[in-house]
Amino acid sequence: xxxxxxxxxxGVGPERGLGAMLANYFAAEGLHVFIAGRSEEKLQQVSxxxxxxGGKVTCVVADGxxxxxxxxxxxxxxxxxxxxxxxxxxxxxxxxxPLLETEAETFTLLWRQNCLGAFIFAKGAxxxxxxxxxxxxxxxxxxxxxxxxxxxxxxxxxxxxxxxLAQGLAREFSPQGIHVVHTIIDGxxxxxxxxxxxxxxxxxxxxDGLLNLEAIAQxxxxxxxxxxxxxxxxxxxxxxxxxx
Numbered sequence: 153x154x155x156x157x158x159x160x161x162x163g164v165g166p167e168r169g170l171g172a173m174l175a176n177y178f179a180a181e182g183l184h185v186f187i188a189g190r191s192e193e194k195l196q197q198v199s200x201x202x203x204x205x206g207g208k209v210t211c212v213v214a215d216g217x218x219x220x221x222x223x224x225x226x227x228x229x230x231x232x233x234x235x236x237x238x239x240x241x242x243x244x245x246x247x248x249x250p251l252l253e254t255e256a257e258t259f260t261l262l263w264r265q266n267c268l269g270a271f272i273f274a275k276g277a278x279x280x281x282x283x284x285x286x287x288x289x290x291x292x293x294x295x296x297x298x299x300x301x302x303x304x305x306x307x308x309x310x311x312x313x314x315x316x317l318a319q320g321l322a323r324e325f326s327p328q329g330i331h332v333v334h335t336i337i338d339g340x341x342x343x344x345x346x347x348x349x350x351x352x353x354x355x356x357x358x359x360d361g362l363l364n365l366e367a368i369a370q371x372x373x374x375x376x377x378x379x380x381x382x383x384x385x386x387x388x389x390x391x392x393x394x395x396x
Contacts, residue, residue, distance in 0.1 A: 159185050163188075176207070177373060358393075
């Protein structure tokens with residue numbers, strides 16, 4: 153009997169979003185994809201699309217800030233009896249506020265969503281991967297991972313913490329065959345969220361001014377396929393028009 157291979161993506165929202173695109177791409181490559189997010193309706197829409205294309209998918213409703221939910225997610229993954237190849241923490245919550253208008257509750261929430269959840273998720277993924285000495289864990293970062301700029305100071309502190317977490321995990325678990333990758337999305341993704349929240353900005357960027365979803369997914373997959381003698385730990389992705 154052939155070995156089953158799987159991937160898990162936490163942070164799957166709209167159909168035209170990075171989480172959904174990654175799930176579709178991994179399914180097309182033959183992996184059984186476990187998709188997780190807070191909205192059962194959105195998960196079902198993504199699942200239906202994958203099934204229509206002949207892929208294998210399982211939906212798990214989960215909040216990325218709740219340890220119980222993430223532990224349950226990996227229980228479902230483990231019950232599949234397959235080899236977990238890829239795990240993606242794609243939670244990217246942002247609340248732009250000037251510092252003096254930022255309550256401690258908001259600051260803490262951003263940290264929980266962007267860093268604490270990643271820590272809990274990483275523990276679950278590593279527990280699945282280390283017995284087989286293989287697997288790739290992706291953490292989706294942002295421009296704010298490298299530099300803080302108001303009104304995103306609270307968000308940047310959380311994303312910088314995520315980057316530090318990824319560095320520590322890479323140093324500890326690379327020798328055990330676990331490939332830990334931190335991706336800096338330095339620009340706006342061409343998806344549903346951007347079109348709904350700032351349509352005029354999207355229009356102003358013109359052709360190839362935003363990050364193409366499938367192009368990002370292709371990059372994630374190519375990084376996963378790297379030879380262990382030449383692993384990438386951190387990379388930044390941006391449109392060629394984007395200043396930096």
